[in-house]
Amino acid sequence: MHNIKLTIEFDGAGFFGWQYQPDRKTVQGELQIALEKLVQKPVKAYGCSRTDASVSAHNYVANFYTQSKLGIERFRRALNYHLPKEIYIKSAELVDLLFHARYNAKSKIYTYRIIRGQSPLRHARAWELREAVDARRINKALKLFVGRKDFQPFCLTRNISGICTLFRLELSETEDEISILIQGDRFLYKMVRRIIGAVVTCGTGRITLADIKAALAGEKHRSYRTAPSSGLILDSVQY
């Protein structure tokens, strides 16, 4: 038995996220169809995380088990041949049988892109923000999220622990773009988009740093907007 780790780039625009759903186009679904064509029987692919509909990835990681004797590089090429153009296997490698894309992940990096104003050439992968925002204020708000905290107020799931550790939240800026990097050990449903929604709302001056502090402390708070999925990309996974 071989355990094969895949690094995958995908354009999420036409997909209902990673996770298999019976009647919808998902990345896991398409990958499993391609794998089945190659090995002639059903194969389960384990992904590093779920992703929201429309979210893309530069280096998503998945693994699967197979007894196929096809060489690893030929396997990668054959898989790309069977996959739709929106999904591309950048690399394939043999890994230890104990490796699991999700359970072994130490952290993940997401990036979120915001454009000041409009840009027809970039809007499919960004949040076009029409309001004026202060990037320095966004950066100050981001710093409040660093560390081991209960992120329940910034996610949509209510019945599991909200304790996560965020290692880095970094803002960088070019002429008309703001890019935010978030690295954490795990992420809850819609957590990144809700954090971005909150810090941008702070950047526009409509809420204060104190409001965010209070929400993180579990105090009663109104729910901030959720940033659109178009701006979110899973950048990489660390093992």
Added chain:
Amino acid sequence: MHNIKLTIEFDGAGFFGWQYQPDRKTVQGELQIALEKLVQKPVKAYGCSRTDASVSAHNYVANFYTQSKLGIERFRRALNYHLPKEIYIKSAELVDLLFHARYNAKSKIYTYRIIRGQSPLRHARAWELREAVDARRINKALKLFVGRKDFQPFCLTRNISGICTLFRLELSETEDEISILIQGDRFLYKMVRRIIGAVVTCGTGRITLADIKAALAGEKHRSYRTAPSSGLILDSVQY
């Protein structure tokens, strides 16, 4: 009478190029529809050049005449309101009545993007090249095109002068991308895409620098491939 110069970003993917065609979606067509909505009568927009179907632009320039008394920034905003999301007016300015977007252009800069291999997140704006190419050889081939020459062998029009001046042809490279910048005083139909087709064919080793020299000298030559329009972007116009 006012003469208004527009700087326009557009995503060309869904358009049959700039130039108005009665039954097709074109950038000029959409712009004129939006202008007519604003000033309540037909307006002719003059563009800096035609573009091939699917070609995009970062800073396309057009101008039009109007007697409208709407302030220039309000005009720009109202125009964006009426335009489809694929076309965005980045700036509008009042210019001399003699200014003409096409006739006054001193030069234009195009960029062409090539990806080594595949990339779902970038393929809509690039040529995904599966063959191995030598970027240094492409760069050498590019240098042959600099200067005032007859580019007839590298375009599709046969009944007009092929004399153009190319000022710069520059290659830059990142990890898996090759980007080529071409600046010239004017460009003939499909000229950029045919030059790129030739230099890439040279980069793969299937033709030699001598073959390109001979073609530029007007000697008989086979026609090289035309690079796909997806990789081409009109970057800017110099006046």
